[in-house]
Amino acid sequence: MSSKAFLFDLNGTIIDDMGFHTIAWHKILTEDLGANLTQDEVKLQMYGKNSELLERVFGAGHFSDEEMERYSFEKERRYQEAYRPYLKLIDGLDLFLEKAHLKNVKMAIGSAAIPFNIDFVLDNLKIRRYFPVVVSADDVVLSKPDPETFVKAADLLGINPLDCIVFEDNPKGVEAALRGGMKAVVITTMHEPWEFKHLPNILAFVDNYTDPFLDTLL
Incomplete structure (x- = not known):
């Protein structure tokens, strides 16, 4: 895949x-x-x-x-x-981002956070180079679970939403992906898998980015 x-x-x-x-x-x-x-x-x-x-x-x-x-x-x-x-990437994400970058997979941030918080993460962790497109709360009219955030990110990358995979931790974010026609991988940092049982677009639940399943996406 x-x-x-x-x-x-x-x-x-x-x-x-x-x-x-x-x-x-x-x-x-x-x-x-x-x-x-x-x-x-x-x-x-x-x-x-x-x-x-x-x-x-x-x-x-x-x-x-x-x-x-x-x-x-x-x-x-x-x-x-x-x-x-305590600011640090979730385990394995540094390697996963680099692998995706080397495979020429385009990447974007689609977040309901304000730029103040997005900059705090991207700049302090020095990962901005992976994300030529950033869609924040200031860039959309309707936030998640509306699909606008992810659809806009796909459009700015020049990619069909159907060819995007969303990485999310929240059921509302996965719902936004579903409404945008996208599959999702759930990172279980805050919510349990049963909280997503109504959402049919989930490819996998992972604790972090060391999960072997993620290699199948590259």
Whole structure:
């Protein structure tokens, strides 16, 4: 099985950092904004744009655009401060990216993260050279589970979406791939396989990028 392009989500897929996002969001939502949510309840809301998360929790119109932008940036600042000492690629990804690059597989980032967080990862881990295309939260109108993020990444690479494989950690991201006509590989950093049982486009579940199955994609 070969593919002409790999499209990677970022958080939980390239780096195993979703626990740090959960803690940062939980503190913002409960301590700063007064929501009565457990960390598990916060985890269920962690998909799409930051502004969408705030609207899911508090309702549309509760915050101004300026307030949502301020809380969003503060959450990311806290996340980066806490996670920076642990920043590293998921095991095996460095070798997998290099193999794909040598095989001339085109690659892109398709993430609901803001550029501030994407730059934090790509530049500090020195992997930007693998990703000529980056689609962030700022580049789309509709975020995952809408397929816009991945379809736009495929278009910018000049590849038919049907010839792309998406790497994701979240059911909403896999749903976005499905709606875009793409197969997906799930990295089980945050969610268990049973949480994806309604999604028929999954090629495999892997703990990390050392899984032998991934060689079949190259």
